[in-house]
Amino acid sequence: MKADVTVIGGGPGGLVSALFAKRNGAKKVLILEREDELGGILKQCIHNGFGLELFKKDLTGPEYAERLIDDINKEGVDYMLDTMAIHLSNDRTITAVNSKYGVFNIESKSIVLAMGCRERARGNIVIPGTRPAGIYTAGVAQRFINIDGYLPGKEVVILGSGDIGLIMARRLTLEGAKVKGVYEIMNHPGGLKRNIVQCLNDFDIPLYLSHTVIEIEGKDRVTGVVVAKVDGKMQPIEGTEEFIKCDTLLLSVGLIPENELSKEASIKISSNTKGPVTTEIMETSVPGIFSSGNVSVVFDLVDYVAETGVIAGKNAAEFAKENKENKKFINIFPGKNVGILFPQRYSYRDDLIIFLRAGKWVEKPVNIEVKPLNIRMKRLYARPNEMIRIKVLKDKLLSVKGDITVSIKEVEE
Amino acid sequence: MIKHFTCVICPLGCEIDVEEENGGIIALDGSRCARGKEFVIQELKEPLRVLTTTVRIKGAEFNMLPVRTDKPIPKRLIPKIMEDIAKIEVNAPVKMYDTIIENIVGTGINLIATRSM
Numbered sequence: 001m002k003a004d005v006t007v008i009g010g011g012p013g014g015l016v017s018a019l020f021a022k023r024n025g026a027k028k029v030l031i032l033e034r035e036d037e038l039g040g041i042l043k044q045c046i047h048n049g050f051g052l053e054l055f056k057k058d059l060t061g062p063e064y065a066e067r068l069i070d071d072i073n074k075e076g077v078d079y080m081l082d083t084m085a086i087h088l089s090n091d092r093t094i095t096a097v098n099s100k101y102g103v104f105n106i107e108s109k110s111i112v113l114a115m116g117c118r119e120r121a122r123g124n125i126v127i128p129g130t131r132p133a134g135i136y137t138a139g140v141a142q143r144f145i146n147i148d149g150y151l152p153g154k155e156v157v158i159l160g161s162g163d164i165g166l167i168m169a170r171r172l173t174l175e176g177a178k179v180k181g182v183y184e185i186m187n188h189p190g191g192l193k194r195n196i197v198q199c200l201n202d203f204d205i206p207l208y209l210s211h212t213v214i215e216i217e218g219k220d221r222v223t224g225v226v227v228a229k230v231d232g233k234m235q236p237i238e239g240t241e242e243f244i245k246c247d248t249l250l251l252s253v254g255l256i257p258e259n260e261l262s263k264e265a266s267i268k269i270s271s272n273t274k275g276p277v278t279t280e281i282m283e284t285s286v287p288g289i290f291s292s293g294n295v296s297v298v299f300d301l302v303d304y305v306a307e308t309g310v311i312a313g314k315n316a317a318e319f320a321k322e323n324k325e326n327k328k329f330i331n332i333f334p335g336k337n338v339g340i341l342f343p344q345r346y347s348y349r350d351d352l353i354i355f356l357r358a359g360k361w362v363e364k365p366v367n368i369e370v371k372p373l374n375i376r377m378k379r380l381y382a383r384p385n386e387m388i389r390i391k392v393l394k395d396k397l398l399s400v401k402g403d404i405t406v407s408i409k410e411v412e413e
Numbered sequence: 414m415i416k417h418f419t420c421v422i423c424p425l426g427c428e429i430d431v432e433e434e435n436g437g438i439i440a441l442d443g444s445r446c447a448r449g450k451e452f453v454i455q456e457l458k459e460p461l462r463v464l465t466t467t468v469r470i471k472g473a474e475f476n477m478l479p480v481r482t483d484k485p486i487p488k489r490l491i492p493k494i495m496e497d498i499a500k501i502e503v504n505a506p507v508k509m510y511d512t513i514i515e516n517i518v519g520t521g522i523n524l525i526a527t528r529s530m
């Protein structure tokens with residue numbers, strides 16, 4: 001099988017990439033999706049708040065997905081459902097499997113990686129205790145409730161205050177479960193402030209900062225968890241342990257980009273973002289393989305995912321036409337108080353959109369500095385739970401020779 | 414009496430303190446823009462939220478159809494609306510933005526489907 005652009009994954013990152021590959025002249029654009037329909041995680045994110053930047057409308061996840069899927073169908077993008085990509089090689093051959101063709105190869109002129117990310121689970125954070133039923137990641141519970149129609153439990157403790165955890169606290173409460181509290185190991189919330197207000201405060205659900213679950217109890221089903229306060233080094237403080245009776249523990253403890261396929265193709269992975277090292281045109285370290293959305297770095301907003309999808313799709317279409325390799329690039333490094341930084345390279349092809357997260361919480365005015373350029377952008381605060389997006393025009397970057405460093409510095413008074 | 418609000422209109426999340434006397438605002442502090450003030454006035458009068466939830470669906474590939482109110486509704490009505498929604502079941506096919514319940518609990522606001530199924 002042959003294609004101009006093959007997109008691995010049919011979530012928002014993949015759908016937008018495929019759409020923009022097609023709109024930029026790629027003839028055969030093919031999406032491979034392992035589930036039985038397109039849309040990815042948007043289908044189960046039934047809450048609103050999506051699309052404020054891209055569609056200028058307050059949409060729910062399913063609406064956002066359906067708009068993209070309608071465009072995919074209108075513009076003649078091909079897709080294969082129930083199809084799993086099982087191997088990727090750096091000559092841009094994908095091995096996939098489904099029930100119609102068995103195991104088959106796709107030779108593609110260019111590829112967009114859009115595998116998204118996966119939730120961290122109990123094993124990643126190592127909570128001691130028994131192994132009863134009733135421990136779920138927040139996303140799995142979200143699927144049970146919103147798509148399958150099952151309530152995962154009646155008395156729930158949520159560990160982690162990421163946005164999915166907060167949204168599930170509200171969702172469980174609306175469906176009649178009792179959420180006993182959200183416990184966050186950090187001394188500040190993981191999710192957006194508006195979600196704290198609309199999901200917790202609206203329903204009188206308590207949030208305990210600097211707390212964690214240190215033990216799970218129960219033989220067949222969870223009967224409770226032991227929580228404790230933690231110190232500045234995130235270690236439980238002796239004497240602060242408290243038993244909380246519950247039948248369910250939800251984990252909302254972070255997401256990791258899913259890059260098993262990328263690694264098979266020897267694509268360089270960043271230890272900072274856990275996704276492919278990418279240029280401003282979303283090209284990975286392997287020519288002709290691009291990446292889009294949460295497979296690159298975990299974004300806050302689906303609109304940011306879509307923005308990287310537009311760039312990846314357009315450039316994948318161009319590569320399919322011209323097969324032009326980018327040899328020249330400079331590195332972009334995180335400087336002072338920058339935790340996450342994306343992308344990692346600049347290749348003088350387009351404007352540079354930088355996404356970054358603060359390393360530490362600063363609740364006073366800061367400047368975001370881009371060196372050696374004379375760029376200094378003022379913000380009222382720097383919070384690690386809110387991604388910062390800045391755009392630097394190509395004109396300004398053409399003369400830059402050395403590497404770029406991005407830092408967050410407190411404004412001196 | 415001083416009441417405290419966190420504005421949810423934009424990601425800044427201004428912490429706003431309001432002093433109220435005889436149902437009127439006499440002082441408002443902490444809002445960085447006019448929208449924050451409007452938000453607080455509405456919160457004092459009648460907090461409004463868009464409700465998003467699900468309805469049972471028959472003859473579709475999944476059990477649940479996602480729905481939302483087509484406008485923000487008074488927060489205090491949410492438990493009553495959830496009770497009404499729990500009682501109903503719709504039949505496939507449904508188109509995105511089809512009305513599922515008209516004039517929900519007499520608010521003049523409709524419950525609409527947020528996907529086709």
